[in-house]
Amino acid sequence: MDRCVSPGGAPGSEKLEMLKEQCKEISEMYEDLLRGNTKLRREIQSLTDLKDNAKSEMLELEEVCRLKVNEAHALDKDLKMLQKEECSLSQHLEGLTGTLLHLFHYKEHMIQWQSEISQEASSLLHATKATSNEKMLQQTTKEPQGEDKKTKKLKDVLCGDNCNFKISDFQEKGRGVVTLKLFKKEDLILQYKGNLLKYREGKETEETYFSDESIGCYMLFFKHKGATWCLDATVDDGSLGRLLNHSLKGNCTPKLFIHEGESCVIFVAV
Structure with a gap:
């Protein structure tokens, strides 16, 4: 038999093979397209899901923003109230400050008043004690009877007759009293x-004076009827008796007298 030849000059079997190859390629391309289409659908679905999620998140963000705006308005109102x-x-606070200042000034006045009242009470207490002590001394001392030279001299001393004395400064002891005439024994x-203080009161007062050198101490302790007494002359009243200085060889001594119902201590020449 003669071989059949195709119009292109190729045998029929070769053409068939080529068609098969083309069909195979087309089939593979179709499968690739199907796979690509499936992948594309998946990507589209994924994008759709992302879009839905984004939309949901946007709605949530809008809700959050709305809540934040409401909170901001509420905070603004709270801020204005604050x-x-x-x-x-x-x-x-300004009113309280004024009140505190007023109370502070009032407290200062109260402290000042309290100090003044304490000083007055202390003075009254000393005066009361002195009066009481004088009464106790008067009960143990007899007042001389009748008017005589000694009584007259006592009156002169009590009246502050200081014409026979002068004040002098001594190097070690400070101020002292010097007589301008001779005195006989027993002269006032x-x-x-x-x-006038009791012994214990005098000692306590003396310790107070010793603790402050600026005050000084002018105190006379003496005995009478077995009891020890004290005269505190620290406050300068201008009298000369408080300036009499101590001496190992004293030329006068204190004695207690009662004159017109009042006790008094007079230095007598020895």
């Missing part, structure tokens, strides 16, 4: 004036 309260508290010289 500012009003701050203004009110500031005014109240000067009165020692001061607050």
